[in-house]
Amino acid sequence: MELRVIGRGAFAGLIAGIIGFIFAKIFAEPVIDKAIDYESGRGDILNALNQAAGRPLEADGPEIFSRSIQSTFGIATGIIGFSIAMGALVAVAYLALQGRFAIRAQTLAWMICGFGFLGVYLLPFVKYPANPPAIGHDFTIHTRGELYLTMVAVSLILLGLTVIAAYRLTPRIGRFRAVLVSCLGFLVLYGLVVGLLPSLGDLSANVDHAGEFGFARAATETPQPITNILSTPLTVDGKTIAPGQIVYPGFDADALWKFRWYSLINQALIWLITAVIFGALMERLVGGKATESGQPSNEVPLTSSASR
Template sequence: MAAALDSPRQGTAPRFAPLLGRFALAGVAAGAASGAWALLVTERAIAPALALEESRAGGHEHGEELVGRGTQLVGGFLGTVVAAVVFSVVVAAVYAGVRHRLPGRTDVGRVAVLTAVGFGVFALLPALKMPANPPAVGDPDTVGTRTAIYVAVLGAGVVTALLVSALVGTLRARGLHPSAVATAAVLLAVALVAATVLLVPDNPDTIAADVPAAVVWDFRLASLGQLAVMWTTLGLTAGYLVDRLARRS
């Protein structure tokens, strides 16, 4: 696989096993940064929603909690780190396959491009179409419908990335100026994102009247910020580590 990635313009591609290790290490950093954001920011945004749910229940105790809130937070932090490492391995496999097609003179720039696309597909587009809601919002009976909508949005995002990549490759092969290629790519991406937002069904859940708008939007922004921290940390850390590895190669 590494030999297939070599080219005079891109330089010598690192072997897959060391590349995978660098991405996994970056995944640990990304998971730790994302988990810290969850503890410091997202937890504060979710607290009012939890209090609202408790007030709806009339403050009645339904038995002793099997798992305390502190234990839940620690488990959530560790789960975030593990999930980030697993996800970084997937990103590493994708990067190994498309490295020679990504723009940038160094692996720092190429990894940054790939993670920016990943953030757009897996975080920003779902946030535009189906933003996250706090626990106080959401009908349990609509879980299946919401999951189907979310998967449809992710699928549309992946298709958008593939189509834009194919367009860029075709226009480059025809020798078009880089500014013209970038303009065409942006226009196609905007058109496909707009089609996704308009054609995919909306979230069936409605915001209850007793849920303040500030509670909803604070949670949504905190959730999106957590994903932004994860993708940014992954991109910067993996880019730095992989670039050092490529230089040594």
């Protein structure tokens, strides 16, 4: 039984991942290309400014994967692999929760996927929204990853505590009030977490680079306009750059907004398709509804008159 359920979850994730990849290829790929082009031009300008100012140049790292591989096999592997893993985890959660609630298998599958979308993506996204590839500093990548995973863990824990609190408060104050009190408590705790975790621009590594070209202080790592931060003019390619003069624009706000919006839609699509397919497969597997104890019935409840 367990392997069949997990297999169905992974299959649902596979289908969701394929559809998510197609969506990303059509909508997000042009924005990613724009981000790559921007970062390439930005690197050239920074090297020219540093050379003119007599500062050390940043060495280019090796290109491990070509752009063509990243935009085809790489993005497909990432999205589809993530979706299969999430589908399998949804199935594991289903196995852990079945029998605890007298609800239909399809309803339980939808609830788990909704919980996962909120905890794994949407709530962490509020604090640390997605950036296109190449938009972000190499020297903070590990810290950013740790902060994001911390936000995911905290979000899942808070959601779980909210559900438990609502369940235990219901006999005392009624379902509506229990849900209301639990949600208010969640919002307070979630707000505290969002306020206490640092903004990416405030990371110590970013603060240390604030005196360099192209690293103006901000609450985000989204590239700001590059200016001549020195008090003296610089000559680059025969052109004189006055102090404070902008020599390269910041990253396009419209492109950033589109990427984040497409990322949000892509994740919602993946979780929704996983819920629809896995819920339908489990509904078919267990016969349509749960028994009074919550355990799935092997009978067809709408046509069978056999007693339980």
